[in-house]
Amino acid sequence: MTVRxxxxxxxxxxxxxAGVLKNAEGTSLAAVASRDMERSEAFAKEYNAGRAYDNYDALLQDDEVDIVYVALTHNFHYDIIKKCILQGKAVLCEKPFVTTQRDADELIELAKEKNVLLMEAMWSRCIPAFRKAREWVAGGLIGKPQLVQAAFCFHIPFDAEHRLFNPELAGGSLYDAGVYPIEFATGILGENPVEVSGIAHKCTTGVDDFTVINLGFASGALASLACGLNARVSQDAIVYGTDGKVVVYNFLGAHKTERYNENGELLETFEEEFEDGFIYEIQHISELYRNKKIESEYIPLKDTSACAGIFDKLIEKWQ
Known part of the structure; x- marks a missing residue:
């Protein structure tokens, strides 16, 4: 079955x-849509899409589209996801799914009610190295997890109109970058936090441009996370346990993970090369669709909701 x-x-x-989708077996690009027909047609030509539209509703009414990949800026996610669900279209939405837990929970309940597949595009959780690290941690191979450290910080010149700095486009490092370490921590531990705190530095537009996040979990594990727009920081994530540690190198798109004992001696290495990690996300949601699933076990909707709840708590503290 070709998933469209x-x-x-x-x-x-x-x-x-779209570039990765070209090489994903058992899939096709049926249609694309923007608010500009010239842009849509150019995109369709470059990536071999079947049809191009200059409005989103037309794509949603296309019977030959199975899954809609939502790649709009964060502020438009809620409205378009809701339209997709009501139209009966499976949804793969770019992170962050939405910016408030209320919106997340409403959409999740609607998808369950309509029996529609819904998944946040947290592609890093689909990568084999992450899955292996998760297996080690869940299997107790580093003992009881104590601390997760992860950061996604990069440097981009300030521009008040850029989506990352523009509050009207849901800008800020928390929404755009913070979602990655947050969902790394919840995914690797297999639980969501019971305590949330953090400190943010805000730029002149009022959005956070650098943030430190602390999470506490019912198991006793803690997470120390960071996100930012002003400096590059190591993207190697570490999970420390009572009997050792797991290192996930470049955790956003990890090719390699290693397991060490409590004395720092290397015990096990897992490595898998790939050109672009999006391929695993595409393969995963395609298989979910073929099997008539409405939720991913890699990116469960409870984690998507919890992440939005973390946003709520942090934003409330910073106001």
């Missing part, structure tokens, strides 16, 4: 997705 994708929002991330 439609893409809404044709920016840089959509181009990356």
């Amino acid at each position: 994708f439609g893409i809404i929002g044709l920016g840089g991330i959509a181009s990356r997705f």
Whole structure:
């Protein structure tokens, strides 16, 4: 069965997705949509899409689209996801899914009610190295987890109109970058936090441009996370346990993970090479669709809701 994708929002991330989709076995790009027909047609030509539209509703009404990949800026996610669900279209939405837990929970309940597949595009959780690290931690191979450290910070010149700095486009490092270490921590531990705190530095537009996040879990594990727009920071994530540690190198798109004992001696290495980690996300949601699933076991909707709840708590503290 060929799974047919439609893409809404044709920016840089959509181009990356469409490029990987070209080489994903058992899939096709049925249609693309933006608010500009010239742009849609150019994108369709470059990535071999079946049809191009200049409005989103037309794509949603296309019977030959099975899964809609939502690649719009964060502020548009809620409205378009809701339309997709009501139209009966499976949804793969770029992170962050939405920016409030209320919106997340409403959409999740609607998808369950309509029996529609819904998944946040947290592609890093689908990568084999992450899955192996998760297996080691869940299997007790480093003892009881004590501390998770992860950060996604990069440097981009300040521009008040850029989506990352523009509050009207749900800008800020927390929404765009913080979602990765948060969902790394919840995914690797297999639980969501009971305590949330953090400190943010805000730029002149009022959004956070650097943030430190602390999470506490019912198991006793803690997480120390960071996200930012002003400096590059190591993207190697570490999970420390009572009997050792797991290192996930470049955790956003990890090719390698290693397990050490409590004395720092290397016990096990797992490595898998790939060109672009989006391929695993595409394969995963395609298989879910073929099997008539409405939720991913890799990116369960409870984690998507919990992440939005963390946003709520932090934003409330910073106001």
